Amino acid sequence: xxxxxxxxxxxxxxxxxxxxxxxxxxxxxxxxxxxxxxxxxxxxxxxxxxxxxxxxxxxxxxxxxxxxxxxxxxxxxxxxxxxxxxxxxxxxxxxxxxxxxxxxxxxxxxxxxxxxxxxxxxxxxxxxxxxxxxxxxxxxxxxxxxxxxxxxxxxxxxxxxxx
Numbered sequence: 277x278x279x280x281x282x283x284x285x286x287x288x289x290x291x292x293x294x295x296x297x298x299x300x301x302x303x304x305x306x307x308x309x310x311x312x313x314x315x316x317x318x319x320x321x322x323x324x325x326x327x328x329x330x331x332x333x334x335x336x337x338x339x340x341x342x343x344x345x346x347x348x349x350x351x352x353x354x355x356x357x358x359x360x361x362x363x364x365x366x367x368x369x370x371x372x373x374x375x376x377x378x379x380x381x382x383x384x385x386x387x388x389x390x391x392x393x394x395x396x397x398x399x400x401x402x403x404x405x406x407x408x409x410x411x412x413x414x415x416x417x418x419x420x421x422x423x424x425x426x427x428x429x430x431x432x433x434x435x436x437x438x439x
Contacts, residue, residue, distance in 0.1 A: 284377040286368060288316045288361055289405075290387040296321060298407025299385060312377050316364050358390045365394050 285306055289299035296317070303313045317325070368379055379400055384391035386406045395402035408416070415422075422428045 282312070282377055283380045284312045284314070284368075286314045286316060286361075286365060286379050286382045287405075288357075288382065288384045288388055288391050290385040291318050291321050291357070294409070295385040295387065295407060296325075299383070299405055300325075302383065302405060314364065314368050314379070316361060318360070354388065354390065357388055361388070361391055361394050365398060 285303075287299050287303050287306075289295040300315065303315050306313050365379065365382075368376055379398055381400050382391055382395035382398070382402045383405055384395075384402060386404050389404070392402050392404075419428070
């Protein structure tokens, strides 16, 4: 980043709570450090956050579209999200004449990897944030040990299902 150029991040989570919540926490941390953040969200999830967070969330503007609202398959949602991100990126990645700082980085959830292309188009770095639960993280840490002990991968002939 050049001398005197302020940071401005676009944060783009996959539209489900397991991705939105960690990305929102990162947005809050960046904001507390006076880094302007554009948090890309669907109207559906925006309304849910507004109800949960109250007046503090009311000033945010969602992007059009209901991606993730009705439990669509990931490829269907991904195509809608791609269009949304491109719209937002072009709107926000201005030269600053609209009063909005130009974007200096894109932070995305692992399931919206197409956002890497948008960051490349903007000529800014991209970072992948993969939020996971404590349980999921603990499993990931122990995966090698589970393989060494023969617990994974599961062998169908050794698996008993309880009815």
